[in-house]
Amino acid sequence: MEIIKVKNYDELSRISADIVGKVIKEKPNCVLGLATGSSPVGMYQNLVSKCKKGEISFENVTSVNLDEYINLPITDKNSYRCFMNDNLFDHVNIDKKKTFVPDGNSLDTAKTCREYDAKIKDLGGIDLQVLGIGDNGHIGFNEPSDHFTLGTHVVNLTKTTIEANARFFDDISSVPTQAITMGMGGIMGAKKVLLIINTPRKNGIANKALFGDITPQVPASILQLHKDVVVVMCEE
């Protein structure tokens, strides 16, 4: 595991975008596993600017997102599909048909989950998985639990996660209580993982995850078992 400590969020975003950009340059048809939330916003801005300058191209890139809320229309600004369009896809030369986000409005979520895992497998797995971390140590929406779940699955969001995500919604009662998330099999199957710790507030949970016991109670701790993890963390 490589840990890169940076001064602030701007530096974190630049370095994270350089890591993603390098993967794209080395393998133009790579599969990127992408995350939403505050952590990668600056990284996406840097990637958009690299693409506009012609330094990288998303023409042959495929993306698979970690998660999506259940029963939130994809036209809702808080849906993760909308987030990805707004923050990245609408501003780079990616083919949207090659961008995959779990279908949170599916009437058959079990089938959706199975098909999402099959899609990742068909694509040959993920080359680089970008992750943020929740205050409770979740990655994707793999919440603290008594076991790790390998496959894509439906999850009941914890109170901590609902409260953390309420900042994006008009009021807390509008925050979806369930989501579909890629499981640990998809994440750990990625060839490389980039974990973005976007604020020193999370350094406590990050240290627990990276150096403490490996336990499903701290879901990100499973990353200790991955061979190629780069962590970028902010000092201020």
Ligand code: F6R
């Ligand atoms: C987002 C995701 C989540 C977030 C985490 C941190 O797709 O899977 O695990 O990365 O909740 O969220 P932020 O970055 O908003 O603090």
